Amino acid sequence: ALDRAARARRGEDGSTEHFLEGIDVRDPEFEDWLALERQSWFARLEEAGFEADLAPRPAPSEARREASQAVPRTSPPAAPQPPQSLLRQEDEGGWRVAMMPPVILGGDPAAAVLQADVQRALRRALVETGDLRLVDMAPVALGDLGAGLAGGGLLARLPEQVHLSVQVRVLADHSYLRVGIVLQNPADNALVWSDEVIVPRRESIGEASFAMPLIVRATEEATLHFLRRHGTEGAEAEGRIAAAVASMFRLARGDLDRSEEILRRHLDRTPTAQGYAWLAFLNTFRVGQRFNPADAPLIEETQHLARRALGLEPNNALVSALVGHIHSYLFGEFDYAAALFEQSLRVNPAQTLAWDLYAMLHAYAGQPKRALAMARWARHLGAFSPHRYYFETTRAITGNFSGDHQTAIDAGQSALAERPDFNSLLRVLVSSNAHLDRPEEARLFLERLLQVEPNFSVASLRDAGYPGLDTEGGRHFLDGLVKAGVRKH
Structure with missing residues (x-):
């Protein structure tokens, strides 16, 4: 009415x-x-x-x-x-995505509850991207829905501005629950992407956590659909956040400059919490990779950007996670950062970056084994992410800090295949190979590290404010570097 x-x-x-x-x-x-x-x-x-x-x-x-x-x-x-x-x-502005009425088969109340949980989490994840605007289609009667799916009628009635639809489908029988997510192009009903997860009923009682990786991947595939369709540069008109993040995670100096340019132009036109938060997060790359010799003004600006982001959207899980990392990595404010990460994960337990960055906080704060457990979960959630190397990097660092050097090496080499000059990875591989008495491998990785960071030493790492070095795990990391031949000063 x-x-x-x-x-x-x-x-x-x-x-x-x-x-x-x-x-x-x-x-x-x-x-x-x-x-x-x-x-x-x-x-x-x-x-x-x-x-x-x-x-x-x-x-x-x-x-x-x-x-x-x-x-x-x-x-x-x-x-x-x-x-x-x-x-x-x-x-x-933004890419419009239609959230279609769900399909629930099996007539089981548990399926309806599961669908509601999954749809709510998916909706939240899509909105948090900052680039996707949802057109939430009102539920219809099952008969109408079936007709619409069969004849394309429901998709055909979408507004012309919508170029992607997403639908949750749940099937229940006496022993299993099956959850699927489908992305389609409304113009011709073509399938863009779909996947599903099946779980025994006894393992799904009371929660939908088993569907989190599916929700994460559906969100990423929706964004990737638009990036592929328009190209990174063409996508900037409506998906500036996605274009900036795609450039940012390539990590080269030119890519960071390009990402910063996109984000600053975005903030000039439409100041959003995600824009401020991502620009602040980008600055942590510059500090961490020592691209900027005068970090003090950069850190001060980062603090200002983080404050603006949190002020605009204090309940956005992605924003809380990015700002939490600022306070953890740059300022060592672990209690405050932990509260932001906890809030982020309460709002959206499928926020992969929150798990990943929270893992790093635990490493910095001297809890490397818990950090590694969180890093493994983040990597599981982001197994198909275009930024999965970043999650592997966290697994490598936390593996090194916790003394699990084989995990550190496996994760580090996996990530290095995608980012061969990422100095954070090279440092870990030098340390872990030295701890496992592989001097030749440690020497080779050290040579590569010195090509990226010619003046690298333990003192330069401390001068850069790298967190967690005075914890047991941090000292273990440094011992490996010294054992491999890294200069102390």
Whole structure:
């Protein structure tokens, strides 16, 4: 009824966009749910009436956005006082993905609960990317859904601006639960990607954690679909975050410069929490790889960017994880950083980067075995990620710190195949090979490291503020470097 009313008076000021406005239960889980539902509600109202009129509509005024936090920022806020045409253009930015009604087969209540958990986690993961805007399609009767799937009718009724649909499918029988996620191109119903996970019912009671790797991969495949379709440079018009991150994780100096250029242009046009957080995170690469000889101004800027990011979206799991790493890696504020990581994982347990960066915090704080366990889980979640070498790097570092040098070498060599000049990997491989009494291998990796970092020494590592060196694991790491022949000064 509210959708129909919105279609009838679209453009007029009304209260229908504020889902459950005034409700205050003071419960964190309810607040998380309410924020997500308001986001979906707002997206539905924005799309209401698309069959009759696909013309873009004026965005809600900034005054209304600032007056009520009930209006979710599914797209970034525009800069202060731009022309109305620019407001509309920025509000329509991002790649649009339709969240289709689920398919639940088997008539089992457990399947419906599982589907709701998976769909909620998937929706959250897609929104957190910063580039994907969801069009949440209202549920329909099973008969209508079946007809739509068979004849393409439901996909055919999507708005023209939507170029990807995502659907959760759950099948239950007496012994197994099967969860699948399907990505399709609405233009021709072509399959973009699909996968599924099957689990015995006794292992799925009460949680959907077994589906987390599937959710992670579906989110990554959705972003990769648009990057492949437009190319990294062409994608910048609507997916600036994705384009910047793709460049950032290539790690070369030129790639970091390119990523920074994209992010700063993004922040000039649409200052978003993800933009600030990723730019702050990029600076940790510059500090860690010692690309910038004068780090103090860079670190000060990073602190400012992290503060801005958290102020804009304090409950975004990705933002919390990136900011947590800033405070852990650069400032050694482990208690504060740990609280941010815990918050991130409460909001989204499928946030791979949160697990990975939290693992590094435990290594820095002197808990290397727990760090390695977290790193293994992050690597499991991100097994198909385009940045999986980064997760392998964490597994290598935490393996070295915990004394599991074979794991460190296996993970390090796997990551080195993708990033042959990544100095963090080379340092670990030098240390771990020395600890395993492989002097020839340690010497070869040290030669490669000195080509990347000609003046590398234990003292330079300390001068750069590398965290965790005074823990037992950190001293073990340094002992391996010295044993391999790394200069102390």
